[in-house]
Amino acid sequence: MDTEAQHEKRDRSSDTPTGTEERSRFSRSAGLFGGPGTAGRPWLSWRRTGLLGLLCAVFLLLLSTFVLQPFLIPSGSMEPTLRVGDRLLVNKLAYRFGTVPERGDVIVFDGTDSFVQEPAQENPVTGLLHGAAAALGLAEPAETDFVKRVVGVGGDRVVCCDKGGRVEVNGRAVDERYVYAGDAPSRVPFDIVVPEGTLWMMGDHRSNSRDSRDHLGEPGGGMVPVERVIGRADWIGWPMGRWSVLEPTEAFRDVPRPGNGAHG
Structure with missing residues (x-):
């Protein structure tokens, strides 16, 4: 025991x-x-x-750099399509595989040497931080980045305005229903032929948009080189009440190819 x-x-x-x-x-x-x-x-x-x-x-930075970039709308130049404070989701793959911008596309582009002749100098560190914040949609874009609508592509003859006050592309009047209510298609007359490899860009709020029309007398004539395109604006991602897909417009559906309908 x-x-x-x-x-x-x-x-x-x-x-x-x-x-x-x-x-x-x-x-x-x-x-x-x-x-x-x-x-x-x-x-x-x-x-x-x-x-x-x-x-x-x-x-997120890698995604923003190569695939999908948020873009904060800082002005009313694209109203009513885009409003101040909207955050676009810019599709950076839209034109990467042989596809090119088409008439009616809303695109984001680098306006250096077309809309901005001499970019402002800034502190490199400040610029890097601001660039990172802008890439995440947390700050306004760089002063050289713009969002506008493609109205003319290489070879197009774009004229304003016809007897009905409308923009003509290759001799065909365009019914631009996306233009801000009460705005004329343009109060500035112009008659231009878009050089190959460039784009003629205009804002939807024509009376409140500095676009290709404002740079006609400058080097480049307001034409944006295709290689300066950052991407196509495909979605409004924020605020939640504005979430939507930017549907392609039918305004340019009947515009003929360059040289097939332009009159001189």
Whole structure:
């Protein structure tokens, strides 16, 4: 009996360190993976959160650079299609595989040497931070980035205005229903032929848009090189009440190819 009692006591006492060791091991591993053990080491949690945030930011920047870029609308030049504060989702793959901008497309482009002759100089660090914020749709775009509608492509003759006050492309009047209510298609007369590889761009709010018309007398004549196109505006992603797809317009459906209907 005494021998059995001693064995039982020895067995119970040997269980205690093992249980303590298991609990201690569990506590250490829980501390590494965000469980109760992190209470004594909050820096682990902060480091993990910071790393996750950095990875998310890098992913979003890569997505914005190569695939889909948010673009904050800073002015009313494209009303009523786009309003101040809208955040576009710009499809950067739209023209990457042999497809080219078409009449009626709403596009975002770099206006350097067409809309902006001498970009303003800025602090490199400030420019980098602003560029990153703009790429995520958190800040206004760079002063050289614009959003307008394609009205003429290479070879087109674009004239304003015909006897009915409408814009003509290759001799065919265009019914521009997207133009801001009460605006004339243009109060500035023009008659131009778009050089190959360039685009003639106009805002939908014609009386409140500085576009190709305003740069006719400058180098480049207001024409935007196709290689300066950043992407096509396909969606309004924010605010939620404005979420929508930018449907293609039918305004240019009957416009003939260059040279098949232009009159001189």
